[in-house]
Amino acid sequence: MKIDLSKIFKMVPVILLGALAFACEEDPDKLDPMRMFTPAGDIKAVSGETQVKLTWNPSLYTTSNSGVTYTVEVAADTLFQTPIVASVQTDTAGVVFTDDQLEVRQKYFARIKANALSDRPESKSWAVSSSFSIRGMQIFEALTASSITDKAVLLKWRETAGLTRIELTKRNAEGEPVGEPIVTTLAEEDIAARQKFVQGLEASTAYRAEIFRGDRIVGYLTFTTNEPTVGNIINLTRFTDRPSVLEDTLLQVESGSIIVLKKGVTYNISESVALDRSVTIMSENTVEPGKAEIFFTSNFDFAEGAEVDSVVFKDVKLRGSDIGGSYVFNISNASTVGTIKFESSSVENFRGVTRIKTGGVTVGKFVVTKSIVNSVANYGVLTVDNSGAFANNIIFSSSTIYNVERPIVSKSSSNSIVVENSTFSDAPEAGRYLIDFNSYDVTGGITFRNNILGRGKAIGEDNAVKGIRAGSSTLIQSSGSYATSDYNATGNQIEGLTVYGGSTTDLFTDPGNGNFTIKDPDFAGKGSAGDPRWR
Known part of the structure; x- marks a missing residue:
């Protein structure tokens, strides 16, 4: 093949001119100043009663004295299509928003970018936080079972100046307000006593209580009023000097009866009581402090062959005489029990709360809810101590268990x-x-x-x-x-x-x-x- 060298020599000047033009073109990566980077990592939020603090990692390639600043914007949605409710600039990798800037208990999102620095352009994109809020002041004390009745509530709070009123609003199943609030103006004596007894509520109804200082909410809580006490009521509250009255009464009442005890009074179980009927034992439905106490030197059992729908302890204190030998239940007879339930009660100083030691016993449901169990030895809160006995469904909910050696033990299966x-x-x-x-x-x-x-x-x-x-x-x-x-x-x-x-x-x-x-x-x-x- 014959090569025409003259044509190649003619192309050389063109190639050289192209190379020269390329060499003279500016390199944007070399000539443009380095762009500021979006803050790296997660944005952390620490919520307080009156403020929320947001912090983040500084932008890359910056130091504490480099002069970098950040823009922080806050809105109620992650797309920031709702109005920007707050916008600030800061020269540190953190910012604080107060309840003067943001509504308390309102969910917000923040976005953050690094601003231009000297000849370095600002961040191209924003870093967006997870949701956060200001927790809001909470001066209300926690409600106890004794604070609520079927028609009233006793609200208590920590000492705070300038309080003006309390509002209670009914809530539906979705937690939404229903109807007009009950407004109670706080008198000087209420503020000094740091409590208010609010009556006229509906039974079995959810409420939200809010306490105000001027127009600002400084405390809030939700609660549900008690169910009305209806049915076959056995009122023992007038027997204040007869400790055996509960023990004497238990096997005399109709099945399904509700036995009401007086708060502050102690009732003794001094001999084994073999129950053969359903019963609820509860403190009176008042806001008096404390609970009725049942003191055990013996225990409850079930009668041989008994079929009992339920035994419920509600808002009572159960106390054993001997942590080495006392039980609430020490079940020794074959029987069928639908439910054993401890609700809003305190249980202390027992070897075991419920021990099932013989075969042929079935407990459909064992429940501890809204209760405190303290100082229980090696038979624990529930021990199924026989492979022929069963506790089918076990629920511990909203309770405190402490100084307890063995909370739940079973030698058989459960559901x-x-x-x-x-x-x-x-x-x-x-x-x-x-x-x-x-x-x-x-x-x-x-x-x-x-x-x-x-x-x-x-x-x-x-x-x-x-x-x-x-x-x-x-x-x-x-x-x-x-x-x-x-x-x-x-x-x-x-x-x-x-x-x-x-x-x-x-x-x-x-x-x-x-x-x-x-x-x-x-x-x-x-x-x-x-x-x-x-x-």
Whole structure:
């Protein structure tokens, strides 16, 4: 093949001119100043009563003295299509918004960008936060079971100047307001007493109470009034000097009766009472402080062959005489019981709360709700101590369990276990399980959600505990629960626990004396986990 060199030589000047033009073209990456980067990482929010603090990681390639500033905008939606309610510039990687700028308890979102710095352009994009809010002042004290009746509520608050009124509004099933609020003006004597008794409410109705200082809400809570006490009522409140009256009455009443006891009075169970009928035992429906107390030197049982729909303890204190030998129930006879329930009650100083020690016993549902169980030895809150006995469905809800060696133990299978919104501390004892079914299955699974686990009950220096033990076919579902840093589980650990950075005493006000009020305002589970009375 013959090559025409003359044509190639003619192309050389063209190629050289093109190369020269390319070489003279500006390189934008070299000549443009480096663009400011959007703040890196998550935007963190810490909510307080009157403010919320947002923090973020500084933009890349900046230092604390580089002069970088940020624009922060706040709106009620993530797309920022609603009006921008607040916009600020800051020269630090954090900003505080107060209740003068944002509405309390309103959900907001923030977006943040780095501003232009000298010849460096601003961020091209915004970093957007998760939702946050200002928690709002909360001067109301937590309600107790004794604070609420079927027609009234006793509201208490911490000392605060300038209070003006309380408003109560009915709420429907969706939590939405219904009708006009009940407005109660606070007199000077109410403010001095730090409490107000509000009457004229409807039974079995949800309400939201708000307390105002001028036009600003400084406290809020929700509650549901009690069901009216109806049915076959056995009123024992007038018997204040006869401790045996409850024991004398139990086997004389009709099945399904409601026995009403006087608050502040102690009633004795000095001999074993073999129940053969349904009964509810409750304190009187008043806002007087305290509870009626039942003192056990013996225990309840069920009669041989009894078929009992339910036994319910409501707003009473149950106290054993001997932590080494007392029980509420020590069931020794074959029987069928629909429900055993402890509601809004306190239970303390027992060897065991409910022990089923013989075969042929079936309890359909065992419930502990809105209650406090304290100082219970090796038979725990519930022990099914015979493979021929069954507690089919077990529920612990909105309760506090502390100084308890073995909360739940069974030598037989169950249908379901739900433990939710509860606080545990010094429970179980070192080497013990929180829930122990050994190799027996819970066929419908175990649900463990929104709980707080504090330290285990120590034996000497050892407080290492175990989590949940059940048969291999048992599904264990855990969510929304927290453990303190001194909760030490060495076996059968509960999956999905979030570890709080502090100890039991860092989180709770006075756990040794039964005060589990959460004192750390930055605890992530403050509004969602543990017994609600302490949040």
